[in-house]
Amino acid sequence: MPNTHPCKLVVLITEKALEEKLADDVMHLGAHGYTVADVRGRGSHGNRAGTWDADRSIRMEVLCDANTAVTITTHVEARYFRHYAMVAFVADVGVLRPEKFAG
């Protein structure tokens, strides 16, 4: 019997230059935390191989409730999609200690 509670996982993959801004944004928009990993990749902005400053990418993961997930994705869509290399997706997951991530 699962001991988890439904929660959203928002994942943002984007330029490293945005790391601090995004971190501030998601905290202001209601998230209670986030996790960041260094990644490399390819997309519509070409190959971002991560070997020097300008082509480094990050992957930010945010566990939050459904409303915050919409707020965050709407915000990054409006604010960053046009001018930055960025991909965003949302998954349904089950968390332990749901109170850590809600409202």
Next chain:
Amino acid sequence: MPNTHPCKLVVLITEKALEEKLADDVMHLGAHGYTVADVRGRGSHGNRAGTWDADRSIRMEVLCDANTAVTITTHVEARYFRHYAMVAFVADVGVLRPEKFAG
């Protein structure tokens, strides 16, 4: 037509100091493998920016069957949640070669 089989993905985000212990734990609790990445982040224990020993974090991913997922999450809840910075969540995924991850 998908060629995958249902499986659980348990994700643990926590202090790097726990890496070896957690690895031992999940293997003993029935997992057949795990994957670890270095991450940084923020949560109820504040900013863990990953710049020196004490504030490094890891993200451990374990593919396993539903029972093992419950066993693992129950274990880490009892053992680590109180004193360590830790977040745990579980997702439903589809794996190839399900026998690798079952029982």
Next chain:
Amino acid sequence: MPNTHPCKLVVLITEKALEEKLADDVMHLGAHGYTVADVRGRGSHGNRAGTWDADRSIRMEVLCDANTAVTITTHVEARYFRHYAMVAFVADVGVLRPEKFAG
């Protein structure tokens, strides 16, 4: 009200030696991008601790439509499962800007 559209997330965890080949493969098989992180782990091929060339691993994530997901997983199954340390799984996620990942 969610602003996301259903999409597949294919995740491949395997030896670093395969990174360039896999990247070529997924792009040829219809993906429009991918994201790679350096990881370490353990599985049926033993402990791959990531400390030197031969035991480094990567985790590649590909957002794509359901058909491409099947194509990719079928391909890696046929091509790499037998001789390489590799795990593959697929998750259902919701993406913004679905046109980036389709067809």
Next chain:
Amino acid sequence: MDAIALFFVLGFAARLARSDLKLPAQLYEALSIYLLLAIGLKGGMELAKQSPMDVLPQAVAVIALGIVIPLVAFPILHKLGRLDRFNAASIAGHYGSVSVVTFAVGIDYLSARQLAYEPYLPLFLVLLEMPGIAVGVLLARLGGNTGSVRWGPLLHEIFLGKSMVLLAGGLLIGWAAGPKGLAPLEPFFFGLFKGALCLFLLEMGLVAAAQAGALRTSGAFLAGFAIVMPILSAVFGTVVGTAIGLSAGGTLLLATLAASASYIAAPAAMRIAVPEANPGLSITAALVITFPFNILVGIPLYHYIVGLIHGS
């Protein structure tokens, strides 16, 4: 060809040949931190021997040079090259700022030929890093309802960006500690300098070749600009250096600084301050064309130009 430049060529050739050679990302970071600190320390140490009153008027002239160059580059890019305001301004900002590694290669060029220069020239490197970027941002934001400049974050990015902190911090420490205080640091910060520079150039060669594909889309105009503009800037630099009384070697270094385009500080600042600009264009121009042009052809050419104008 200098050993140092050969490392760039090796990296460039390896990448073009699709070798899997890569420098670890954190080694690149470590090397750039090291180079910035070392140059700052060296300059600060020499500055300690100088009277500030002698350097002040020169400093003002050098800052003016950093403001003029992007003001000249912008109309060339915008009117002549028909680049939109954002891209023209961003590229102009890159060329207004400077490249630390090009400067280091310039110093190496002088040492190999045993030509003297004012040893406090790294101060000018620090002074030139910033004004060009600020002018570039202003050009993007002014003249048109293209949004106002958010000066807070921009000044923060410029003055507290990592390259500024390391260069200026090194300068201050070098100045405070003086030659005697730095003596035990010499083997690390000065003895290893050229070797570290070689590794960095190897990496720059790899990066430049990886970006070279973008040349096809960026167009012939930009390629031409990336060669003509440095020469033009070098002439400006030579004139200013001669006017403020620098030696021939010092003038050549100032010309080299003027000719160089930033690919560390400027891209980082522009990405935040002028997101509308396509970073591919400015990086292709600055790193793929101007940087190798300067270290392979430019510096000897500017040496010749300095000989003509400075006349010593």
Next chain:
Amino acid sequence: MDAIALFFVLGFAARLARSDLKLPAQLYEALSIYLLLAIGLKGGMELAKQSPMDVLPQAVAVIALGIVIPLVAFPILHKLGRLDRFNAASIAGHYGSVSVVTFAVGIDYLSARQLAYEPYLPLFLVLLEMPGIAVGVLLARLGGNTGSVRWGPLLHEIFLGKSMVLLAGGLLIGWAAGPKGLAPLEPFFFGLFKGALCLFLLEMGLVAAAQAGALRTSGAFLAGFAIVMPILSAVFGTVVGTAIGLSAGGTLLLATLAASASYIAAPAAMRIAVPEANPGLSITAALVITFPFNILVGIPLYHYIVGLIHGS
């Protein structure tokens, strides 16, 4: 101020000003591996010249010092400071153990003033790293049904933790190879030492400033403790150093070791052995207050204290 300390100040100031300067995580790791090995090698090389019988009684006294300090610190923290048993014990353990970098700055202080010291002092660094941590864990686990000590993992963590292996391993290699065997390693392990130390201090400044916010919540008592305790320990160290017949320089180094608090080995061991303790408290005390206090103010102060007590 010494050039070395200025790097700490630069890092601290840059972080407070919210600069984006960061040292790559693996550079931090590489530097700490290098520093530990280099200190071990240096000490081992010198030990090779020593007769073991001369050093043995001193070693015993030094270990006793490492046991006494946390036993003194614990009641201060627990009774006076009203910290719970776990936090009091963990912090006491940090102050019982030592800081390698503080030791290195102490050596630099002596060299800059050309004061002599017993060259085998790194042995005492190795000896002092461990007992304090073990006493801290004992204090947390004994006296109360607070769970028994799991000695296996703890001893493993202490004796086979990375800093112990590198220090002791370096000591053994240095001792086995001797000055002649190490000669070809000198440029790497000794020539670069001070420069590497500067980079490490830059990073420590960044880290300390990032932790500085925790000062508000950790309270005035802890801040006071983090200044008074090192002075007290330095007095103990001075007494022991004088008693075992060390030179004034050696006594100052022992006082500095006693005064220093661990922020590499102790946090790692405590996190596993005493998870109930809040690492924020001990790190704030050891790294944000005691470490800069020692390198900026403490060492000269202990020099003065040694002058009074050692009387040479």
Next chain:
Amino acid sequence: MDAIALFFVLGFAARLARSDLKLPAQLYEALSIYLLLAIGLKGGMELAKQSPMDVLPQAVAVIALGIVIPLVAFPILHKLGRLDRFNAASIAGHYGSVSVVTFAVGIDYLSARQLAYEPYLPLFLVLLEMPGIAVGVLLARLGGNTGSVRWGPLLHEIFLGKSMVLLAGGLLIGWAAGPKGLAPLEPFFFGLFKGALCLFLLEMGLVAAAQAGALRTSGAFLAGFAIVMPILSAVFGTVVGTAIGLSAGGTLLLATLAASASYIAAPAAMRIAVPEANPGLSITAALVITFPFNILVGIPLYHYIVGLIHGS
């Protein structure tokens, strides 16, 4: 025992004792890049003093040596050891190729004893890296409908793999720049060489011990092979070295190269070209047994063998 070998022992022991000591992955990469470049530069610098016509016939003989060794190893592994074709071919390829670090330890052995050798020997290292791997792949792919060789990717992997590019690139730069051009790079590339080698050996010790568990499954035959084969190859190397007129020191280095097995270039190439082979087997043999055997026991043994055969 040499200081250098002690670092390997330290790493090996630490890992066996389950210490958590680890070198950051990117430090390992940085060190291997550095060592390859440094060896290439050194060899190239010396080659610049040589007339190519003198070296050419020697080079041909050395390449022949690299082809013969895997052809001898393969039947031993396949017929005698009953390993399948893929594993036998892959392991044979590893032993046909060479280990850069073993070579470096060999050079160190000679320097410590002040024995002379032809300074262009790094050229032979470069020449020997590749043929063995190619022969290994051929052995896996020919003889049996086991799939055809895809030469394009294989040649690419061999000639443009990172170790080849760095070694050959360093050689070319060293040759082009000559001793005078490299002088300012000396402190970095030559002064630090032995220290960097020590760190690398520490890491190799950690890695080898981590792999040691695989010994149980790989069997006694392979363990024996991993000791007998290097000795056999060293004899071949000694004969060739003597025949082509190398000095005793140069002959010892060639024997050491022949005896060494690759664990950087060969594993990478085989993983792509012969995926059917189990990398655990070849790495256990080459890294866990042959590598420590060579640096601890082999080189002195080959020195003795050279004495017998070369007779000088």
